[in-house]
Each structure stands twice: as structure tokens, then as C-alpha cells.
Amino acid sequence: MKRIGIWVNQDVVMSSVTGVIDFFTFCNKYWQLIQHSDQLLFETLLIGPQAELQHGPFTIKVEAADFSQIDILLIPGFYAYNSKDLLRVSQELHPYKTELQLMLQQGKWLGAFCNGTFALAGTGLLDGLQSTSVWFFKDYFRQMFPQVKLDLQQLVVQQQSILTGGATTSYLNLCLRFVELCMDTAFAQQMAKIMLTDPNRTSQLPYLSLQLAPQHKDAKLAEIQHYLQHHLAEPLSLEQVAETFAMTPRTLIRRFKQHLDETPMAYLQRLRIERAKSLLENTLWTAEEIMQQVGYEDISSFRKLFVHYTSLTPKAYRQKFMFEPQIHCCSVSGEQQGSAA
Numbered sequence: 001m002k003r004i005g006i007w008v009n010q011d012v013v014m015s016s017v018t019g020v021i022d023f024f025t026f027c028n029k030y031w032q033l034i035q036h037s038d039q040l041l042f043e044t045l046l047i048g049p050q051a052e053l054q055h056g057p058f059t060i061k062v063e064a065a066d067f068s069q070i071d072i073l074l075i076p077g078f079y080a081y082n083s084k085d086l087l088r089v090s091q092e093l094h095p096y097k098t099e100l101q102l103m104l105q106q107g108k109w110l111g112a113f114c115n116g117t118f119a120l121a122g123t124g125l126l127d128g129l130q131s132t133s134v135w136f137f138k139d140y141f142r143q144m145f146p147q148v149k150l151d152l153q154q155l156v157v158q159q160q161s162i163l164t165g166g167a168t169t170s171y172l173n174l175c176l177r178f179v180e181l182c183m184d185t186a187f188a189q190q191m192a193k194i195m196l197t198d199p200n201r202t203s204q205l206p207y208l209s210l211q212l213a214p215q216h217k218d219a220k221l222a223e224i225q226h227y228l229q230h231h232l233a234e235p236l237s238l239e240q241v242a243e244t245f246a247m248t249p250r251t252l253i254r255r256f257k258q259h260l261d262e263t264p265m266a267y268l269q270r271l272r273i274e275r276a277k278s279l280l281e282n283t284l285w286t287a288e289e290i291m292q293q294v295g296y297e298d299i300s301s302f303r304k305l306f307v308h309y310t311s312l313t314p315k316a317y318r319q320k321f322m323f324e325p326q327i328h329c330c331s332v333s334g335e336q337q338g339s340a341a
Contacts, residue, residue, distance in 0.1 A: 001040050002182055005047040005070035007119070008062055009078070009092065011085075014055055016076035016114060016171055020044065023175045027191055041183070045070070067099040070108070072178060077114030077134070077168065086140050089115055090122030097123045104161050109181070113165030113174050120164065121145040129159040134167040135204045139261060152204050153311065166204040172197045205311040206320065209274065216259040220245065224252070228268050232275055233295045238265055272296070273309045280318040287314045 004024060006017055024042040031041050046062045047070070053060040067073065080089045093100065100110060100123055112120040117133040118141065120126060127147040132154050134141075142150055151157055155166045156173050165174035176199055180188035192199040216222070224245055228236070241264060242252045256264045272294040279290045288299055296302040306314050 002042050002071045003069060004042055004044045004072045004074060004178075005063075005067070006044060007065075007073065007075045007093070007116070008046045008048045008053060008060065009050065010053055010055070011078045011080060011089075012053075012055070013077040013079060013114070014058070016116075016168070017046070019169075020074060020076065020171055020175060023172065023191075023195065026194060027179060027187075030191065030194060031187075047073075065096060065099075067096065067103055070103075072109045072111060073100070073103065074171075074174075075110075075112035075116035075119050076171065077116050078119075080115055080118075083140060086115060086118050086137065086144070090118045090144060092119040093123050097125070100125060107161065109161050109163065109178065111163040111165070111174055111178065113171045114167055117141070117164050118144070120162070121148050125162065126159075126164075129162065130157050131159070131162075131164040132157045132166050132204065133164065135208050136167065142261070152208070155201055155204055167207070170204075173199070173201060203311040205309065206317060208309075218255060218259055221255050221259055224255075224264070225267075228264075228271055232268075232272050233293055235295065236268060238263075269305070270309065273306060276302075276306060276314070277310070277317065277321070280314055281321050281323065290314070 004020075006020055008017060021044045024044050027042055028040050032038060046060060047065050047067075048062045049065065051062055051064070053062060075093070078085075078089050080086050103110065104125070110120060110125070114134045115137060117126075117131060118137075121131065121133075121141070121144070126145065128149075130149045130151050132151055135152050138150060138152060141148070152166070155170050156177050157164050158177065163174055163177055165171060172195060176188050176192055176197060179191055189199060191197075224241065227244065228241070238249050238252065242249045245252070252264055256262060256267060260267060262270075275294045276290050279285055279293060283290075285293075287303070291297075291299055291302040296305075303313060306312075306317070310317055312320065
């Protein structure tokens with residue numbers, strides 16, 4: 001039996017904790033059903049710096065942080081959404097770095113998802129390794145942990161005995177990976193079906209959005225961003241944009257790199273893809289019609305760029321994200337009422 005310790009504190013997102021507990025409980029129940037036994041595959045326990053937590057209406061009993069008693073440590077997400085709080089999260093496990101190193105030396109496993117990856121990266125154990133993290137804090141992550149090779153293309157990244165997962169519900173795929181490592185692929189596939197989890201959901205790219213881009217106080221840059229947003233369909237060049245705002249291309253690039261960590265043309269490209277995503281979600285326009293609305297002329301090039309930024313074709317993206325209400329909760333028309341009567 002594998003003992004899984006889940007790190008908790010006052011700011012932990014409870015659904016990410018209870019979701020993990022439920023997942024491995026389902027594993028136990030399914031195993032007992034098919035084996036006709038009372039054997040447990042996994043035991044979950046809550047560990048942390050406090051013996052008891054009051055989380056809303058729930059009083060949570062927490063065991064002392066004894067890492068020698070667990071086989072897997074999972075670090076969930078926390079309510080931390082700004083640089084100050086993320087810095088605090090990053091320092092959460094640093095006092096236990098030696099114990100975590102010992103776990104790895106003993107062949108045990110570490111896992112983190114959502115902004116729990118900040119806590120793991122803060123120990124230094126991810127330095128020089130690939131990791132994924134919560135996509136909407138990618139800029140904070142890169143600034144705080146430049147030694148870590150951030151890879152947002154993958155939903156779950158495994159490096160040696162360390163697994164990291166992306167935002168929020170990525171814990172399902174992270175848990176599936178641990179089940180596959182501890183059991184086998186067939187058992188993990190069956191659990192994916194039971195939990196209604198797509199085991200082939202391998203990338204965060206389809207979910208990335210500019211709406212949560214880093215904020216800044218550069219008024220001129222904000223003006224340029226607004227201009228680009230409203231001229232997506234035009235064949236803009238770096239020189240043209242720089243001239244419009246009376247600055248050199250070099251200065252324009254510097255300001256974008258300083259505040260947004262990308263070039264103006266790369267930012268424009270992402271704006272166009274974001275607009276294309278919105279049109280795919282909210283209209284029935286063809287890919288060719290959408291292409292023209294966002295400043296592209298060649299459908300083949302547009303499709304390649306779209307796949308590069310989202311890992312999905314325009315058609316697949318629409319099928320995945322277009323909202324199609326299936327429940328009609330409004331009152332029926334008079335004619336329908338009459339026929340029903």
C-alpha cells in the first residue's frame with residue numbers, strides 16, 4: 001500500500017485536497033470490487049505545519065510533517081493570486097528541503113499542481129529540470145524560478161521522481177499518472193473512465209488566455225496594446241506600429257520585453273489567435289472567414305499557427321469549447337403549452 005501525504009495549510013484550496021482523496025478512494029474501491037478483497041492500494045493523509053485547520057465550516061485534523069512515513073507527497077493549489085502571496089507559497093516547503101531530498105534518494109515521489117508548483121520550486125529541487133505550472137501565473141513563475149525549465153505545453157511533466165501538473169483540475173491527470181506508475185496502464189485507463197477524465201488531455205495550451213496577462217503601469221504601452229487590439233485585421237508591421245507612436249522599433253521592442261516579456265509582433269500574433277478562439281467559440285463562421293477577421297491571408301498558415309498556440313486545429317477547438325446549451329429552462333411558448341394540454 002502506498003501512503004500519500006497531501007500538504008495542507010490555512011490557504012489550501014479544499015476541492016483540490018478532497019478531489020485527490022476521493023480519487024484514490026475510488027481506486028481502492030474499484031480494486032476491492034474486482035479483486036473481491038479488502039486490500040487497500042492507497043492511503044491518504046493530510047500533513048502540514050499546523051495540527052488543526054479551520055477551513056470555512058470544516059475543522060481539519062492534520063498530521064505532523066513526517067516525510068519518512070509517506071511514499072508520495074502531493075502539494076495542491078492555494079488561494080494565492082498575487083506576487084506577495086505566491087512568494088509566501090514558494091517559501092512554504094523550503095525548511096523541509098533536506099527531508100524531501102531524502103525522499104527522492106529513497107525512490108519516493110514528489111508531486112505538485114496548480115500554484116503548489118511554486119512551493120515545490122521554492123525548495124530548489126526543480127532547478128535544472130522541466131516543470132509545468134498554472135498557466136495564468138507563468139510570468140510570475142519564470143521571474144521567481146529562472147533555473148526551472150517551464151513547459152506549459154504539457155499538462156503533466158515527469159522529471160525523474162518529480163511530477164508537476166498544470167492549473168486547477170490537472171490534479172486528475174496527475175493522479176492518473178501516479179496510478180499508472182504504482183499500478184499499470186490498464187488500471188489507470190479504467191480509472192480514467194470511472195472518473196470521466198480524458199487521459200489524452202496532455203496540454204494546457206488550449207486554455208491559455210491573454211485576459212490574465214501581466215498588469216503594468218506603462219500608459220504608453222497600454223495605448224499601444226489598445227491600438228493593436230483594434231487593428232488585428234490590418235497588415236501591421238513593427239516599423240509601422242513604432243512610427244504610429246513616434247518611437248523607434250528598438251524602443252518599442254524594449255518596452256514590450258520589459259513589461260510583457262515578448263516582442264510586439266509576438267504579442268500581436270497572440271492577440272490574433274485569441275480573437276480567432278473567441279470567434280470559434282461564439283460564431284458559426286468558417287475558418288476562412290475568421291482568418292480574414294484576424295489579419296491572415298493563407299488558410300494553411302493560419303491553421304499551423306493556431307495549432308502552434310493551442311495544440312488544436314480550429315475545428316477541434318470549436319468542438320471542445322463552443323458553448324451549446326443542452327438544457328432549456330425557459331417556459332414553453334403558448335403554442336407548445338396548448339399542444340401539451
